[in-house]
Amino acid sequence: MKVRAIMAALCATGLMAGISAAQAAESVEVLHWWTSGGESKAVGVLKDDMTKQGYTWKDFAVAGGAGAAAMTALKTQVISGNAPTAAQIKGPLIKDWADQGVLVNIDQAAGDWKKNLPPQIDKIMQADGHYVAAPFSVHRVNWLYINKAALDKAGGKVPTTWPEFFAVADKMKAAGIMPIAMGGQPWQDLTLWEDVVLSQGADFYKKALVDLDQKTLTSDKMLQVFDTVRKIQGYFDTGRTGRDWNLATAMVINNKAGMQFMGDWAKGEFANANKKAGSDYLCAPVPGTDKAYTFNVDSFVFFQQKGQKAATPGQLAMAKTIMSPEFQEQFSLNKGSVPVRLGVSMAKFDDCAKKSYADEQAAIQAGGYVPSLAHGMAQSDATAGAISDVVTKFMNSSQDSKSAVQALAKAAKTK
Structure with missing residues (x-):
């Protein structure tokens, strides 16, 4: 009886997790695109947690910030009958994969998720009323990072409007500082462009980019968006072609540039370089977007494994681990994000993350x-890709704003 009692106590505290033969034998292959310094450190938290539970981690990392290469690799694996245990997927793609009948139901691991997730995100994690994906964290996309020393040298202040932003950029330029670090990939072009769309108001953003309303897409406000983007481009350096996002972030970190438009995953790079928010760098909402929050949620979906229709013990353990308060905290501390799970303590987070979490709650309301x-x-990938092509063409040519708006309206009809 004493032995049983001790074993029960150990199981209750999780200390016996992973000792069964089934768990010890299960290998979990995980496909993701977290390959930069801060990202690798973050995913290492999950690897360590799963290893402690007795599972063998098989890393399937595919480099490429926006995940396009990873998605190509995933399709190849699934078609060949070698689907990974879990794969990093986002947004509408979750339902697309579920509709193909290749995902497993993880409801067994998701008992308390509904009350602990923002409704907008809880909905994305489900297909046909069942959970098929586990969310890691929330990234705010509409951030502007500023090198504090560069700002101080230029004698500027954190900009809250576009006129203020251009005034700061001009002061940096006059002080011999390259104003904006920018990469040269389509998803980075689209990130900047959607930031400017958001600066026209959350309602405008929703009508344009969620509802794809033709009147909004062809409005004078959208012309202003393209005009503003063109003006911002005047502060880029000439070497941005092909530059990855983390290399642009490194330019701000290493005093080679003053500012960068990038989601808060960039904060993981600052943390990895031992830079502190408030003293080494500043983070602020993109000018005109302080009341809004563009969210980017990283998630894992779980694929049917050979000979099995139901989730494996490893898949359920991974889903449950991902949504645990302890993991949510530790992962986001390394990644630069904020926990997607509501109610997780923000005590250990820096000022940027605390502001992100507070702004998120306000924006939800x-x-x-x-x-x-x-x-x-x-x-969908098709629609987003068509719009991305329009933005990238505009930013890499001398195209005028009017013809770009016309192309945008046409691209939005792509299905």
């Missing part, structure tokens, strides 16, 4: 919580 188009949360 005020209707300013909107899905990122650039990061796969708002539209």
